[in-house]
Amino acid sequence: MTTVSISLLREITEKVRPPRALFVPYPLGYPLGEPGNPDLQKRIMRAAFALLPRTDTPVLESF
Template identity: 40%
Template sequence: MCHQTVSLVARHLEAHGIPTVCVGSAQDILQAARPPRACFVDYPLGHTAGKPFDVADQQAIVDAALGLLETATGPDTLITLPNRWGDDTWRSEASSTAAKDTRQPRDETPQFQFPADREAAVASGALPA
């Protein structure tokens, strides 16, 4: 869903004069939604900008995306980055078609990561007490 959202935003920004480059890990959704420039990183979802605590990997992905801003000559430019996750065991769960819904319940309560974040939002005035 995020890849669809990012693609729609990219198309909108680009139509209003802002060049964009997307980075995503769902190749098929990028192929359907066709953002103007995109890098596919073949990693498990949640790691589009690199492996945790791997500064070199994260920097390589950002640099590759910046490079595509300079080299793409037209829309529908989708490249695959050479970065490798290493261990392929995540693929079987990501491809599983078992009846499993990993989404959280859908309601309109702010879902703070920590209880203290709510207090910080109240203290800053962003959230009514």
């Protein structure tokens, strides 16, 4: 099963090295950004889903 992670702590993600991860620049507890901002939340989810076909793992992209 192909997986993708949304990461809030880049340093930890670099050590864990999941197959696919999207780093987002938001505080802990807010992996999809601002509450009440569905457009931003959809953009984050689409960016994460776009990593699913990648086979050149590990992948760590920044949002």
